[in-house]
Amino acid sequence: MKSYRKELWFEVATRRAFVNITSDVEECLRESGIKEGLALVNAMHISASVFINDDERGLHHDYEVWLEKLAPHAPVSQYQHNRTGEDNADAHLKRQVMGREVVVAVTGGKLDFGPWEQIFYGEFDGRRKKRVLVKIVGA
Amino acid sequence: MKSYRKELWFEVATRRAFVNITSDVEECLRESGIKEGLALVNAMHISASVFINDDERGLHHDYEVWLEKLAPHAPVSQYQHNRTGEDNADAHLKRQVMGREVVVAVTGGKLDFGPWEQIFYGEFDGRRKKRVLVKIVGA
């Protein structure tokens, strides 16, 4: 069994953003030389997500509005977590809706995707350096 | 390491539905001959889910009502994604709540399940052909 590991680093200029990381993960897969197996891609931080959906600007706007409605940032005093000096409790909630990780099949040396699947890093508490882990196992 | 891949095809007659695909995945596992490993089952489309829960009609009704409350279909004009000519923005939101994929342990040639676990395809934008990927790796 072969295994491969790489960290991808991000520093998003805004509090929240969606970044398409599909080509980064494809580059990892090429480097790994793995042809058949599973690729795990996960946020290493607990106020961020990795998820698969459409690379469509309008949809990303809809996600932003929807997540803010489900788990509003303000007032920050509504969350006990923010009494620790943080203001990011909402980010920990939003990340649960969007998910920590994706597992993608690797077939014939490619990410085995449907027609519109793209991998995104979902940042909910940005403006600092954060990481995504890519771990690929297989043969 | 052995690996196995199969696509399951669905054409649901309604916009939304939950389809029990456990026996399809069990059939894949038998075909694979894999005894120990991991089975990934994921929607290949970004307006559908694969998830594990109970095969109980009342619960599925509750999911339907709840998801429609969290991410209503109408009015379709509330979503920027729908300006692209689509009317399925809500399906992309609902799918994030229910999830894209499950990873199931394979032990002794069986899906290693708790007492009530069943795998479902969750369709949120049906009435056309869509696919689920089954990828099993192991020995």
Place this chain on the structure above:
Amino acid sequence: MKSYRKELWFEVATRRAFVNITSDVEECLRESGIKEGLALVNAMHISASVFINDDERGLHHDYEVWLEKLAPHAPVSQYQHNRTGEDNADAHLKRQVMGREVVVAVTGGKLDFGPWEQIFYGEFDGRRKKRVLVKIVGA
């Protein structure tokens, strides 16, 4: 390829609770002897979650309040599932928000975690014995 399997048992005294199971999973990893691979940790019951987030009491309170707002327990009659004699329909909904499972990279014989990642068992219908499955595959 090596594989390892263990069930972790829980009996939470309250209906809902979050239990840090990171050290249990680390103990499993040591027992497995696996150095490189993937660890799957999943709830075996469909009214419970396994998820990764922060071990911070205030945040867990925020999760509790937020999940109860998104999927209220009462009135129990609002859910068709509860007509089966259950009162736990809300638990099946909450579990979908928090997730069934996590997949964690194993690198150098350790759980390959970011700085604050901890694994939790999320119980939404406790006061009885329930299980989590740990399955580790690799080399």
